[in-house]
Amino acid sequence: MAQGISANRCFKALRFGETGSKLHPPDLYDMNAAWPRLGSSNMVDTFSYDALYSEKSVDTPLNPGLHAKYDFAVAYPAPETLPLDGLIQSLQTAVDSDSTKVLAELAYYPHQLGALELREYTAEKLRTDRGFTVSPEEIALTNGSGEALGLVIQALTNPGDVVLAEEFVYMGTTAQLRRFGADIRGVAMDEGGIIPDALDEQITALTAAGEKPKYLYTIPEHQNPMGSTISAERRKAILDIAHKHGMPILEDDCYVDLRYKGEVQPAFRALDDSGIVVYVASYSKLLAPGLRLGYFTASPELMRRALSFKLGSGPNQFAAVAIEGYLKNNLDAHRDNFNPMLEAKCNAMVAALEEHFGPAGATWSVPEGGCYVWLTMPEGSDIASIRDKVFEQGVGYVAGTNFEADASGRIGHNNARLCFAFESVEKNTEGIALLAQLFKQHGAM
Amino acid sequence: MAQGISANRCFKALRFGETGSKLHPPDLYDMNAAWPRLGSSNMVDTFSYDALYSEKSVDTPLNPGLHAKYDFAVAYPAPETLPLDGLIQSLQTAVDSDSTKVLAELAYYPHQLGALELREYTAEKLRTDRGFTVSPEEIALTNGSGEALGLVIQALTNPGDVVLAEEFVYMGTTAQLRRFGADIRGVAMDEGGIIPDALDEQITALTAAGEKPKYLYTIPEHQNPMGSTISAERRKAILDIAHKHGMPILEDDCYVDLRYKGEVQPAFRALDDSGIVVYVASYSKLLAPGLRLGYFTASPELMRRALSFKLGSGPNQFAAVAIEGYLKNNLDAHRDNFNPMLEAKCNAMVAALEEHFGPAGATWSVPEGGCYVWLTMPEGSDIASIRDKVFEQGVGYVAGTNFEADASGRIGHNNARLCFAFESVEKNTEGIALLAQLFKQHGAM
Numbered sequence: 001m002a003q004g005i006s007a008n009r010c011f012k013a014l015r016f017g018e019t020g021s022k023l024h025p026p027d028l029y030d031m032n033a034a035w036p037r038l039g040s041s042n043m044v045d046t047f048s049y050d051a052l053y054s055e056k057s058v059d060t061p062l063n064p065g066l067h068a069k070y071d072f073a074v075a076y077p078a079p080e081t082l083p084l085d086g087l088i089q090s091l092q093t094a095v096d097s098d099s100t101k102v103l104a105e106l107a108y109y110p111h112q113l114g115a116l117e118l119r120e121y122t123a124e125k126l127r128t129d130r131g132f133t134v135s136p137e138e139i140a141l142t143n144g145s146g147e148a149l150g151l152v153i154q155a156l157t158n159p160g161d162v163v164l165a166e167e168f169v170y171m172g173t174t175a176q177l178r179r180f181g182a183d184i185r186g187v188a189m190d191e192g193g194i195i196p197d198a199l200d201e202q203i204t205a206l207t208a209a210g211e212k213p214k215y216l217y218t219i220p221e222h223q224n225p226m227g228s229t230i231s232a233e234r235r236k237a238i239l240d241i242a243h244k245h246g247m248p249i250l251e252d253d254c255y256v257d258l259r260y261k262g263e264v265q266p267a268f269r270a271l272d273d274s275g276i277v278v279y280v281a282s283y284s285k286l287l288a289p290g291l292r293l294g295y296f297t298a299s300p301e302l303m304r305r306a307l308s309f310k311l312g313s314g315p316n317q318f319a320a321v322a323i324e325g326y327l328k329n330n331l332d333a334h335r336d337n338f339n340p341m342l343e344a345k346c347n348a349m350v351a352a353l354e355e356h357f358g359p360a361g362a363t364w365s366v367p368e369g370g371c372y373v374w375l376t377m378p379e380g381s382d383i384a385s386i387r388d389k390v391f392e393q394g395v396g397y398v399a400g401t402n403f404e405a406d407a408s409g410r411i412g413h414n415n416a417r418l419c420f421a422f423e424s425v426e427k428n429t430e431g432i433a434l435l436a437q438l439f440k441q442h443g444a445m
Numbered sequence: 446m447a448q449g450i451s452a453n454r455c456f457k458a459l460r461f462g463e464t465g466s467k468l469h470p471p472d473l474y475d476m477n478a479a480w481p482r483l484g485s486s487n488m489v490d491t492f493s494y495d496a497l498y499s500e501k502s503v504d505t506p507l508n509p510g511l512h513a514k515y516d517f518a519v520a521y522p523a524p525e526t527l528p529l530d531g532l533i534q535s536l537q538t539a540v541d542s543d544s545t546k547v548l549a550e551l552a553y554y555p556h557q558l559g560a561l562e563l564r565e566y567t568a569e570k571l572r573t574d575r576g577f578t579v580s581p582e583e584i585a586l587t588n589g590s591g592e593a594l595g596l597v598i599q600a601l602t603n604p605g606d607v608v609l610a611e612e613f614v615y616m617g618t619t620a621q622l623r624r625f626g627a628d629i630r631g632v633a634m635d636e637g638g639i640i641p642d643a644l645d646e647q648i649t650a651l652t653a654a655g656e657k658p659k660y661l662y663t664i665p666e667h668q669n670p671m672g673s674t675i676s677a678e679r680r681k682a683i684l685d686i687a688h689k690h691g692m693p694i695l696e697d698d699c700y701v702d703l704r705y706k707g708e709v710q711p712a713f714r715a716l717d718d719s720g721i722v723v724y725v726a727s728y729s730k731l732l733a734p735g736l737r738l739g740y741f742t743a744s745p746e747l748m749r750r751a752l753s754f755k756l757g758s759g760p761n762q763f764a765a766v767a768i769e770g771y772l773k774n775n776l777d778a779h780r781d782n783f784n785p786m787l788e789a790k791c792n793a794m795v796a797a798l799e800e801h802f803g804p805a806g807a808t809w810s811v812p813e814g815g816c817y818v819w820l821t822m823p824e825g826s827d828i829a830s831i832r833d834k835v836f837e838q839g840v841g842y843v844a845g846t847n848f849e850a851d852a853s854g855r856i857g858h859n860n861a862r863l864c865f866a867f868e869s870v871e872k873n874t875e876g877i878a879l880l881a882q883l884f885k886q887h888g889a890m
Contacts, residue, residue, distance in 0.1 A: 041578055041579050041580045041583055042577060042578040042579075042718045043579065043583065043718050043720060043744065044718045044719060044720070045719070045720045045744045045745070046719045046720065047688075047691075047693070047719040047720040047721040047744070049601075049693070049720070049744065049746065049747050051691075052601055052659060052660070052693065053600060053601065053747075053750055054599060054600055054601055054602050054603050054750075055603055056599065056603075057599065057600040057601075057750040057751075057753065057754070058750065058753050059746055059749050059750055059753075060749055060750070060752070060753035061749065062556075062557050062558065062749060062752065063556065063557060065556055074553075075554075076553065076554065079545070079551075079553075082551060084540060084544065084547060084551060085540065085544075087763075088533070088536055088537055088540060091533055091536070092533055092537070095529060095530065095533060099529065099530075100524070102529060106524075106527060106529060106733040106734075106735035106736065108519075108521065108524075108734055108735060109520075109521065109589075109729075109734045109735070110734075110735055110737065111507075111508065111510055112507050112508060113507065132487060133486055133487040134486050134487075134488065135486045138486055138488065143588050143756070143760070143761070144554075144758065146756055146758065147756040149756075150756030151756070154499060154501065154502065155498060155499055155502040156494075156497055156498065156499055156502075157499050158499050158500055158501075176756065180499075214497060215497070243492075246492075246496075248492070248494070248497065273487045273488050273489045274489060274490070274491045274492040275488060275489070275490045275491065275492040275494075276492040284554075288551040288762075288763075289551075289553055289554045289555075289758075290551035290553060290554070290555055290761070290762030290763060291551065291761065291762070291763055292555070292588075292758070292759075292760065292761045292762070299488065299490045299492070299494065300490070301494065301504055302494050302498075304504050304505055304506065304507060305498055305499075305502035305503065305504055305505070306502075307505070307507065308502065308503050308504075308505035309502070311588070311591055311592040311594075311595030311596070311621065311756075313589065313591065313734075313737070314737075315588070315737065315761070316588070316735070316736065316737045316760070316761040316763070316764050317733075317735030317736070317737070318532075318733075318735060318736055318761070318763055318764045318767065319761050319763045319764065322763065
């Protein structure tokens with residue numbers, strides 16, 4: 001019976017309809033797993049933990065890992081674009097050339113900062129790609145950028161602290177911010193990202209109200225979900241505002257390698273050496289999410305405090321050896337091959353949007369890189385409430401409401417994030433056509 | 446100037462003498478990294494975070510990664526014993542046989558439970574090796590067992606909760622327990638591990654005093670640091686006590702594969718299907734710590750609550766593919782080759798202890814597996830206070846005080862954990878001779 005109860009809890013928690021909730025972004029979908037699957041177990045589950053769970057713990061359903069036929073709800077590039085053979089070859093080469101060194105990498109618990117060679121490579125990449133210089137000791141490799149963000153958030157956030165973020169922003173970060181008690185407020189944006197004057201006024205008003213923001217979280221390059229990039233000029237203005245108010249900037253630069261058009265903008269960190277900028281990035285989008293390798297750099301004491309929240313030691317050395325070996329020889333070639341594919345996919349999606357959504361008065365962002373187009377339906381159109389129906393009918397997207405920074409439910413009902421990077425050019429074209437048809441069917445356009 | 450201050454903080458924090466502290470177990474040493482190294486940086490570090498750090502954050506020095514000439518302070522096997530070529534070959538084979546599948550593994554964010562294939566393999570391994578049946582959905586892969594322990598601890602621990610553990614126990618777990626507010630009490634042990642009657646009396650007394658223990662953490666097989674194994678009979682008695690008091694058992698089985706002598710004892714989990722046992726284990730000791738792959742299984746709701754504390758998604762897929770591919774074909778062969786090496790190293794250390802420490806009235810454990818011998822010097826001998834001097838003179842060990850569960854400083858001054866698995870047979874022999882010489886020199890024997 002107790003088992004039955006658990007099973008029900010489980011299945012209930014995993015009902016399809018719940019998978020769009022803020023805590024379970026489709027970003028985390030995984031094709032390979034469905035939970036729970038039928039599987040034998042000798043667990044009878046008669047011991048009750050009801051009085052034992054910690055106050056902070058929440059019974060949170062696992063991700064069922066469902067994909068729509070046309071999956072624009074994911075947050076990563078297509079499998080076939082990954083340099084898997086190259087990564088494995090690099091690992092083999094590293095072993096052949098100096099197996100003792102590779103053995104040493106794997107034989108020990110990783111330093112809290114992660115594998116030295118990849119930190120050295122990352123320092124060089126930041127110098128050449130992003131225009132700022134940090135030593136390998138100022139870089140910490142993490143289990144994806146998600147861990148990096150979680151560590152920094154814990155080092156800077158007390159329950160109730162006000163934290164600023166773009167008004168629509170990555171739900172994985174807002175979920176972590178909320179978990180650690182942040183009171184998130186959205187900052188006004190336009191096609192160019194955060195609006196400096198609006199930011200300044202907001203901080204002044206909040207400070208006057210005794211709610212001075214602790215820090216600003218931003219994805220300045222190819223923002224998730226809006227696809228916008230903040231210009232160098234605006235970044236300088238935002239930095240001035242940050243200094244004026246003594247407010248650090250948590251810069252999430254995880255899409256910077258995925259630019260196929262236009263000019264890369266300087267990182268906030270490259271424009272400021274004072275320590276006010278905490279810089280987080282990742283190899284997940286460039287190479288493979290499954291590698292789980294992100295990193296961050298910040299001023300020494302903040303790094304030590306952030307790293308003290310780690311569970312266990314540094315990230316996987318196996319992937320670190322492969323990534324360092326591959327990128328040191330293939331970064332440019334990989335980007336030169338990878339990014340034009342992204343551009344073709346983005347163009348296909350944008351063309352389909354023009355054809356099928358333009359006449360209905362919808363608008364969308366046209367990003368210069370990254371993975372996302374941000375769709376805006378006319379005011380009054382609610383595409384959040386029909387998301388599950390449309391998903392079941394073959395098209396996946398993430399409703400704008402999932403990205404609302406302050407979770408007030410005020411905005412985003414007529415918005416959707418569409419990932420153009422995962423499906424093929426053809427499926428992007430077909431999927432958008434079907435999406436328009438389904439929106440019409442459900443009265444959303 | 447601010448930079449100077451940070452640098453000083455940093456160097457000060459990393460002074461050699463601090464590396465033996467509870468928060469920085471030599472277990473986490475890494476040969477490949479030293480912090481801080483000289484490295485250029487354009488950080489000027491003039492922005493002050495002093496008013497911004499969270500109340501929970503602590504400025505915690507990073508591990509400098511120092512190794513003594515004879516390093517008995519580490520907690521892992523020797524690099525040359527690792528099946529690195531086999532792991533890479535398995536990865537290559539997986540790609541050659543079904544690259545689409547491997548690509549899919551790497552292309553997506555791992556499911557919160559981790560790679561399905563390795564969970565399926567792990568379920569089968571638990572069934573055959575440990576005698577209990579769980580479905581792959583009841584197994585969560587984690588970034589080492591350290592993450593698994595941290596997640597479960599967070600799901601069960603409120604600040605101030607009393608938690609029981611062996612009176613000397615792995616410092617990495619006690620550090621996490623303290624971080625999440627546990628009030629750890631040590632349980633009396635003998636050569637056979639936890640003494641059931643003492644446990645029962647202690648729980649009864651604590652409960653009467655309004656301090657009912659929340660759960661018991663134990664390493665029943667080849668315990669760290671004492672090397673002891675709890676017999677099946679004692680495990681059954683401990684389970685009866687756990688049920689009597691409604692107290693879960695957090696079983697850390699990470700050394701079970703490293704048995705070279707005697708009979709493996711049934712896991713607590715294999716003796717009880719009620720859900721009262723949370724089972725945590727790891728592939729780190731068997732294959733390579735740098736792979737960072739551990740796992741746990743518990744009743745469904747507890748698993749969901751524990752997993753809700755993850756930062757980011759599941760663990761590295763790259764290592765998961767290699768481990769699953771390697772172990773499904775080579776587990777027995779690897780253990781048959783690996784464990785006799787461990788036994789020879791243990792025998793060499795024990796023989797050297799008999800020769801050099803026996804006459805002085807010291808005693809030591811003679812484990813049937815794992816990595817550690819527990820040395821007990823005569824009462825009054827303080828080998829904790831001379832640890833740093835002896836380390837500088839060439840022999841590393843971890844003083845018993847670092848393993849004291851309740852950190853009261855009462856016990857452990859005359860104890861040391863000696864890892865026999867890392868150095869060679871010859872170095873174990875030489876190092877123990879030198880250790881005796883240094884103890885005499887410093888008046889400890």
